Amino acid sequence: xxxxxxxxxxxxxxxxxxxxxxxxxxxxxxxxxxxxxxxxxxxxxxxxxxxxxxxxxxxxxxxxxxxxxxxxxxxxxxxxxxxxxxxxxxxxxxxxxxxxxxxxxxxxxxxxxxxxxxxxxxxxxxxxxxxxxxxxxxxxxxxxxxxxxxxxxxxxxxxxxxxxxxxxxxxxxxxxxxxxxxxxxxxxxxxxxxxxxxxxxxxxxxxxxxxxxxxxxxxxxxxxxxxxxxxxxxxxxxxxxxxxxxxxxxxxxxxxxxxxxxxxxxxxxxxxxxxxxxxxxxxxxxxxxxxxxxxxxxxxxxxxxxxxxxxxxxxxxxxxxxxxxxxxxxxxxxxxxxxxxxxxxxxxxxxxxxxxxxxxxxxxxxxxxxxxxxxxxxxxxxxxxxxxxxxxxxxxxxxxxxxxxxxxxxxxxxxxxxxxxxxxxxxxxxxxxxxxx
Ligand code: AMP
Ligand code: MG
Numbered sequence: 001x002x003x004x005x006x007x008x009x010x011x012x013x014x015x016x017x018x019x020x021x022x023x024x025x026x027x028x029x030x031x032x033x034x035x036x037x038x039x040x041x042x043x044x045x046x047x048x049x050x051x052x053x054x055x056x057x058x059x060x061x062x063x064x065x066x067x068x069x070x071x072x073x074x075x076x077x078x079x080x081x082x083x084x085x086x087x088x089x090x091x092x093x094x095x096x097x098x099x100x101x102x103x104x105x106x107x108x109x110x111x112x113x114x115x116x117x118x119x120x121x122x123x124x125x126x127x128x129x130x131x132x133x134x135x136x137x138x139x140x141x142x143x144x145x146x147x148x149x150x151x152x153x154x155x156x157x158x159x160x161x162x163x164x165x166x167x168x169x170x171x172x173x174x175x176x177x178x179x180x181x182x183x184x185x186x187x188x189x190x191x192x193x194x195x196x197x198x199x200x201x202x203x204x205x206x207x208x209x210x211x212x213x214x215x216x217x218x219x220x221x222x223x224x225x226x227x228x229x230x231x232x233x234x235x236x237x238x239x240x241x242x243x244x245x246x247x248x249x250x251x252x253x254x255x256x257x258x259x260x261x262x263x264x265x266x267x268x269x270x271x272x273x274x275x276x277x278x279x280x281x282x283x284x285x286x287x288x289x290x291x292x293x294x295x296x297x298x299x300x301x302x303x304x305x306x307x308x309x310x311x312x313x314x315x316x317x318x319x320x321x322x323x324x325x326x327x328x329x330x331x332x333x334x335x336x337x338x339x340x341x342x343x344x345x346x347x348x349x350x351x352x353x354x355x356x357x358x359x360x361x362x363x364x365x366x367x368x369x370x371x372x373x374x375x376x377x378x379x380x381x382x383x384x385x386x387x388x389x390x391x392x393x394x395x396x397x398x399x400x401x402x403x404x405x406x407x408x409x410x411x412x413x414x415x416x417x418x419x420x421x422x423x424x425x426x427x428x429x430x431x432x433x434x435x436x437x
Contacts, residue, residue: 006291007031007291007292007293007307007308007309010027010030010031017296018296018297018298018373018374019295019296019297019298020297020298020375020417021297021298021299021340021341021375021417022417024295024297024299024305024307024341025340025341025344027307028307028341028342028344028345029344029345029348031307031309031323031345032323032344032345032346032348032349033348033349034196034348034349034350034351035196035197035199035266035349035350035351037196037197038052038053038194038195038196038197039194039195039197040192040193040194040195041192041193041195042191042192043182043185043186043190043191043192043193046177046181046182046185046192046193046195047177047178047179047182048176048177048178048237048238049176049177049193049195049196049198049238050174050175050176050177050195050196050350050351050352051171051172051173051174051175051176051177051193051194051195051196052173052194052195052196052351053173053193053194054169054171054172054173055169055170055171055172055185055188055190055193056167056168056169056170057164057165057166057167057168057169057170057188058166058188058189058190059166059188059189060160060161060164060165060166061161061162061163061164061187061188062158062160062161062162062163063160064121064122064160065121065122065127065157065158065159065160066100066119066120066121066122066157066158067098067116067117067118067119067120067122067129067156067157067158068118068129068156068157068158069116069118069129069131069132069156070116070117070118070131070132071115071116071129071130071131071132071134071135071156072092072094072113072114072115072116072129072130072132072135072144073098073113073114073116073120073122073123073126073128073129073157074090074092074108074110074112074113074114074126074128074129074130075108075110075125075126075127075128076127076128076151076152076153076154076155077110077153078090078092078110078111078148079128079148079151079152079153080153081110088147088148088149089145089146089147089148090145090146090147090148091111091143091144091145092111092112092113092143092144092145093111093112093113093142093143094112094113094114094115094141094142094143094144095108095112095113095114096108096114096115096123097114097115097116098114098115098116098117098120098121098123099116099117099120100117100118100119100120101119102120103120103121103123104116104120104121104123106123107124107125108123108124108125108126113126113130113144114126116129122157127153127154127157128151128152128153128154128155128156128157129155129156129157130144130146130150130151130155130156131156134146134147134150134151163187164184164187164188170184170185170188171184171185172353173351174351174352174353175352175353176352176355177193177195196350196351198238198239198240198350199239199240199266199267199346199349199350200239200240200242200264200265200266200267201234201239201240201241201242201265201266201267201268201269201346202242202244202260202261202264202265202267202268202269202322203227203230203231203234203241203242203243203244203261203268203269203270203271204227204243204244204245204246204247204257204261204270205224205226205227205245205246205247205270205271205272206246206247206248206249206254206270206271206272206273206282206329207224207246207248207249207272207273207329208248208249209221209222210222210223210224210246210272211223211224212224212245212246224246225331225403226271226272226327226329226331226334227243227245227246227271229331229334229335229338229403230269230271230334230338231243233335233338233339233343233437234269236437237343237346237347237350239346239350242261242264242265244257244260244261247270249273249278249281251281251284251285254273254281254282254285255285255289255314258285258286258289258310258324259289259310259312259314261310261322262289262290262310262311262312262319262320262321262322263312263319263320265322266322266323266349267322267323267324267325267346267349268310268322268323268324268325269325269327269338269342270282270324270325270326270327271327271328271329271334272327272328272329273326273329274294274304274305274306274326274327274328274329275303275304275328275329276304282306282326283306286306286308286310286324286326288314288315289310289311289314289315289316290308290309290310290311290315290316290321290324291308291309291316292306292307292308292309292310292324292326293306293307293308294306294326295307297337297341297374298373298374298375298417299336299337299340299374299375299376299377300374300375300376300377300400301328301330301332301333301336301377301398301399301400302327302328302330302332302333302334302336302337302340302341302377302400303328303333304328305325305326305327305328305337305341306324306325306326307324307325307326308323308324309321309322309323309324310322310324323345323349325337325341325342325345327342328400330400330401331400331401331403331406332379332399332400332401332402332403332405332406333400335406336377336412339412339436339437340377357431357432357435357436358431358432358435359414359429359430359431360382360390360429360430360431360432361390361427361428361429361430362380362382362389362390362391362392362411362413362427362428362429362430363385363389363390363391363392363425363426363427363428364391364392364393364413364422364423364424364425364426364427364428365391365392365393365424366393366394366424367421367422367423367424368394368413368415368421368422368428369421370415370419370420370421370422371420372417372418372419372420373417373418374417375414375415375416375417376413376414376415377412377413377414377415378394378398378412378413378415379394379395379398379405379406379408379409379411379412379413380392380393380394380395380409380410380411380412380413380430381393381395381408381409381410381411382410382411382430382432390430392411392413392428392430394413395408395409396408409433410432410433410434411430411431411432411433412430412431412433413428413429413430414428414429414430414431415428415429416429
């Protein structure tokens with residue numbers, strides 16, 4: 001059991017007024033413990049779930065040697081005999097036919113062959129398939145002739161166990177099950193798998209100015225968009241997203257929402273109320289309910305953020321703990337902070353083995369202003385230039401409230417902590433949204 005001061009000690013090693021992104025990522029990961037609970041689900045419900053067990057292949061896949069082509073199966077020894085023949089050709093009598101699912105059960109001699117279709121079981125004593133395009137068939141279809149030099153013994157045959165051998169690890173625990181994995185599991189005859197319980201993430205928006213869709217927009221008010229982006233980002237990761245609505249900037253309401261969230265979820269995400277002007281209220285509350293640090297990240301967008309734990313019993317160590325992320329209020333800052341700081345921690349908690357999203361190099365089409373001492377995640381549009389290289393252009397206004405800059409973009413332009421201004425033509429790192437978002 002961790003004590004309430006541990007997080008504060010952990011954070012004290014850094015300047016919370018300018019916490020580097022890499023330090024925040026490391027702290028957050030350190031505090032993310034995988035949930036232990038697992039359950040069995042059928043294959044059709046396993047997509048995007050996290051495997052809780054290693055999958056060892058119970059059979060050879062394919063189970064038997066079979067033909068990789070439509071053609072004729074024969075004993076490859078005939079090729080050596082043909083080398084001696086005057087014109088180097090092989091002539092074989094067609095003894096029968098084998099289709100996928102309909103094997104040829106007879107015996108053949110070295111001068112015979114069997115007409116086979118792709119996937120057909122290799123007939124006994126056959127180890128080679130000549131593709132139908134390479135043969136000259138007699139008019140009566142009773143024999144074929146082909147040039148021996150075009151083939152080697154064993155050609156066009158798929159070996160038993162070639163895809164997966166019996167006893168070999170097919171998928172590891174921690175794997176997020178994707179479409180190909182479902183197919184792979186089915187090919188092993190496995191109908192259900194052990195997966196981790198889905199991570200439960202409760203989230204709410206804070207702010208007296210927020211209005212829900214359908215309400216009238218009074219002067220100074222905005223529609224609550226963060227709850228929808230959060231919902232979508234959580235669903236994409238297949239988490240159980242628990243929407244707790246909009247909470248007013250009022251101590252009793254905030255406390256109630258935090259306690260409800262801690263009791264029902266593994267993780268609490270909130271947006272708004274952590275900036276300097278507003279933090280007092282949330283700070284006071286979340287510190288009282290648990291162990292929470294307030295950070296000013298050396299990052300743009302998304303400077304203010306709170307991180308820690310909140311306990312359902314209303315005091316550190318009492319009741320159930322939930323990991324707490326207090327995200328900034330600005331809509332772009334919410335998304336960027338989620339992807340760059342929160343996402344990995346949630347995946348770890350869900351039991352997943354992290355697969356860092358690929359970072360590509362791209363030529364910057366324009367100059368970009370950048371101050372050293374903070375990591376920037378600008379929104380950009382990347383495309384392949386005529387020379388085949390990636391080229392990226394920042395999308396419009398980079399203000400942290402301008403959500404259209406995210407919608408128009410297809411990547412983050414990642415400008416590292418120590419990096420200064422970028423000139424047009426310089427190489428920058430980009431992180432494509434596809435696969436991330
Ligand atoms: P805050 O961090 O609470 O000071 O909010 C910063 C800015 O983000 C303000 O302009 C808020 O109106 C805006 N904001 C906060 N929460 C939301 C939300 N849920 N949806 C849209 N905008 C928000
Ligand atoms: Mg606010």
